[in-house]
Amino acid sequence: xxxxxxxxxxxxxxxxxxxxxxxxxxxxxxxxxxxxxxxxxxxxxxxxxxxxxxxxxxxxxxxxxxxxxxxxxxxxxxxxxxxxxxxxxxxxxxxxxxxxxxxxxxxxxxxxxxxxxxxxxxxxxxxxxxxxxxxxxxxxxxxxxxxxxxxxxxxxxxxxxxxxxxxxxxxxxxxxxxxxxxxxxxxxxxxxxxxxxxxxxxxxxxxxxxxxxxxxxxxxxxxxxxxxxxxxxxxxxxxxxxxxxxxxxxxxxxxxxxxxxxxxxxxxxxxxxxxxxxxxxxxxxxxxxxxxxxxxxxxxxxxxxxxxxxxxxxxxxxxxxxxxxxxxxxxxxxxxxxxxxxxxxxx
Numbered sequence: 001x002x003x004x005x006x007x008x009x010x011x012x013x014x015x016x017x018x019x020x021x022x023x024x025x026x027x028x029x030x031x032x033x034x035x036x037x038x039x040x041x042x043x044x045x046x047x048x049x050x051x052x053x054x055x056x057x058x059x060x061x062x063x064x065x066x067x068x069x070x071x072x073x074x075x076x077x078x079x080x081x082x083x084x085x086x087x088x089x090x091x092x093x094x095x096x097x098x099x100x101x102x103x104x105x106x107x108x109x110x111x112x113x114x115x116x117x118x119x120x121x122x123x124x125x126x127x128x129x130x131x132x133x134x135x136x137x138x139x140x141x142x143x144x145x146x147x148x149x150x151x152x153x154x155x156x157x158x159x160x161x162x163x164x165x166x167x168x169x170x171x172x173x174x175x176x177x178x179x180x181x182x183x184x185x186x187x188x189x190x191x192x193x194x195x196x197x198x199x200x201x202x203x204x205x206x207x208x209x210x211x212x213x214x215x216x217x218x219x220x221x222x223x224x225x226x227x228x229x230x231x232x233x234x235x236x237x238x239x240x241x242x243x244x245x246x247x248x249x250x251x252x253x254x255x256x257x258x259x260x261x262x263x264x265x266x267x268x269x270x271x272x273x274x275x276x277x278x279x280x281x282x283x284x285x286x287x288x289x290x291x292x293x294x295x296x297x298x299x300x301x302x303x304x305x306x307x308x309x310x311x312x313x314x315x316x317x318x319x320x321x322x323x324x325x326x327x328x329x330x331x332x333x334x335x336x337x338x339x340x341x342x343x344x345x346x347x
Contacts (some may be wrong), residue, residue, distance in 0.1 A: 002096055003167070005008065005047045006166045006167040006218055007167050008311055009163045009166055009167070010163055010165065010166060010167035010168065011164075013164050013165050013166070014164040014173075017164070017171070017172060017173060018173060020142075021142075021172075021173060021175075021176060022084070022098070022243060024142045025337075029142070029143075030143070030144060031037075031142050031144065031145040032117055032143060032144060032145060033145045034120055034123060034124075034133075034144075034145075034179065036120070036130070036132065036133055036141050036320070037131070037132050037133070037147045037148075037343075037344045038120070038132075038133045038134075038135050038139045038146040038147050038148070038264050039058060039062075039132070039133070039134050039135065039146065039147065039148045039150065039343075039344070040135040040144070040146035040148065040149045040150065040342060041054050041055050041058065041134060041135065041136055041138075041141055041150045041152065041240060042135075042136075042137050042138055042139025042149065042151055042152070043137075043139060043151055043152045043153065044139065044140070044151065044170060044171060044172035044173075044174070044177065045154065045157060045159060045162060045169040045170055045171060046158070046165065046169045046171055046178065046248065047154070047169055047248030047271070048154070048247050048248035048249040048251045048271070048333055049152035049153060049154045049186055049248075049249075050152050050154075050184070050186035050187070050215075050217065050238050050326060051136060051137055051152050052097050052100065052101065052136075052300065053217070053324060053325060053326045054101075054150065054152060054184060054326060055070060055101065055134050055136050056101060056104060056105070056323075057326060057333060057337070058134055058150075058337070058340065059101070059105055059108055059134060060105070061133075061148075061337045061340075061341075062091050062132055062337075062341070062344075063105070063107075063155060064107060064338070065109075065341065066131050066132040066344070067109075067129045067130050067131050067132070068109075068130070068132045068133075068134060069100055069108065069109035069110070069123050069127060069130040069133050069134070070108060070109070070110045070111070070133070070136060070234050071111050071112070071113065071116060071119045071120060071123060071134070071135050071136065071138075072095060072097060072098045072101075072110070072111075072112050072136040072137065073095070073112060073113070073114050073116075073136070073137060074094050074095035074098055074112030074113070074114070074336065075095055075097070075137075075272055076091075076092075076095055076096060076272035076274070077091075077093055077094055077095045078092050078093070078167065079093050079094070079112075080114065080115075081113065081115075082111065082112070082113040082119055082122045083111065083112050083113070084109070084110070084111045084126075085098045085099060085101075085102045085110040085111060085112060085271055086102070087102055087103060089102070091118040091259055091270045092274065092304055093163065093345040095112055095272075095273060096300055096301075096303055096304055096322075097136070097300060098110050098111075098112050098136075099303050100299055100300055100302075104138065109123065109127050109130055112125055113299070115143075116138055116144045117133065117143050117144060117145060118142065132344060136145065139151060139172070139176075140171060140172050141178075144192065147341060147343060147344070148181050148182070148343045148344070149179055149180045149181050149182075150180070150181065150182045150183075150184060151177065151180040151182070151183050152182070152183075152184050152186060152202075153183055153184070153185045153186065153247065154185075154186060154187055155185050155186065155187050155189065155192065155200070155214075156187050156189075156249070156252070157169060157249075158200055158203065159174055159177075159203070159204075159262060160174060160203040162239060171298075174203075175206075175334075177204060177206050178206035178207055179209060179296045180204075180210060181209070181211075181343070182210070182211050182212075182213065182336060182339070182340075183204050183205075183210065183211070183212045183213065184213045184215055184326070184336070185200060185204075185212060185213065185214045185215060186215050186216070186217060186326065187212050187217055187249075187252050188216050188218065188329060189249065190216070192214070197214055200212075211336075211339070213330075213331055213335075213336055214295075214325050214328070214329045214330060215327060215328050215329060216326075216329065217252055217256070217324050217325075217326065217327070218324065218326070218327035219322050219323065219324050219325075220322070220323040220324070220325070221234065221235070221323075222235050222294075222296050222321065222322050222323075223320060223321055223322075223323060224319070224320055225297075225302055225305060225306065225316070225319045225320060225323045226308070226311075226316040226317075226319065229316040229317050230316075230317060231317045235294060235296075235320065237260050237261070238260075238261065238262060239261050239262065239292075239293075239294065240261070240262045240264050240290060240292050240293040240294075241257060241261040241262065241263055241264070241293055241294050241295070241296045242263070242264060242265045242266075242267060242283075242286050242287070242290065242293050242294070242295045242296070243257050243263050243265070243266045243267065243268075243271070243277065243296060243297075244267045244283065244295050244296065244297040244298075244301060245266075245267075245268055245297060245301060245306075246268075246269035246270060246271060246272065246273030246275075246298075246300075247271055247298055247300055247301070247302050248271040250266075250268055253322070254266060256322065256324075257296060257322070261296070262294055263296045264290050265286055265289075265290065267282065267283065267286065267294075267295075273301075273304075273331060275301075275302070275304050275305060277310075280310065280311065280312070280315065282313065283315055284314065284315060287314065287318055288316070293321055294318045294319075295315070295318055295319050295320065296320045296321065296322055297319070297320070297321050297322070298321065298322060298324075299321055299322070299323060299324065301321070302321035305319065
């Protein structure tokens with residue numbers, strides 16, 4: 001019942017978003033184009049939709065042909081302004097997701113800046129060799145007019161069935177989907193029917209050139225966060241595990257674990273959670289309660305738990321993370337990536 005009290009606030013939020021979009025559409029607020037191609041990976045909802053795995057896929061492919069840089073807002077960091085992400089950066093300084101990407105692609109320039117126009121200018125000045133920028137979570141940041149917009153959609157929370165914040169998870173109008181070039185629908189259930197896909201397709205596509213890709217999140221074998229300390233490198237199917245997460249939508253993570261392991265406890269925090277001493281103590285208490293269990297966390301959380309000085313040895317031995325990837329259902333990922341390359345080259 002208390003949740004319904006959020007509806008008036010949701011109406012106000014929707015009005016503010018509508019006014020802002022009107023100012024951009026009318027030219028009263030200006031979107032800036034850049035000489036360098038920009039691929040924006042975004043969404044119109046809050047919570048995890050797979051933006052980071054998608055950005056990683058694009059970086060991995062495009063880096064074979066271009067000098068790629070990634071620019072992110074660096075959500076959750078305690079710093080302000082432009083900052084380049086280094087492999088030894090602290091996630092509190094640069095954000096958890098940018099650090100995760102930098103650790104995966106150490107040769108890629110990764111930077112954070114809440115003012116994206118300023119961030120792009122700094123990248124051009126300080127890294128003139130960069131000829132392609134991947135803009136993370138910039139669909140609502142309309143001050144930048146990206147060459148290509150890839151919009152991520154969570155199949156478990158279709159936008160046309162959602163409400164605006166704070167009652168729902170929408171943070172932009174459905175009408176703005178006409179600015180997207182490609183939609184990547186993530187977390188599609190295995191029993192998703194062709195009819196369900198067609199209905200979702202019709203709710204997303206606003207103009208003829210738009211294309212929709214349906215995908216699932218594919219998980220791999222859990223990896224030890226501290227390989228040299230791990231008591232057992234491979235977790236056997238059916239083993240007891242404790243699910244640890246601080247992400248926007250942990251449900252798919254839990255579902256993935258439950259397919260292969262016995263999840264005895266779930267330790268769930270809010271998105272971009274900052275792990276503290278009390279959290280470590282809670283993990284140790286659960287490991288004491290379940291002496292046969294291992295803790296499995298997400299890749300995003302893993303980068304925040306790598307400080308050996310703050311992670312006791314008994315936790316290092318039993319702490320794993322679950323690598324994930326986006327798996328395309330019908331059209332291959334190569335189809336999307338080739339189209340992005342064509343768009344970048346201006347064809």
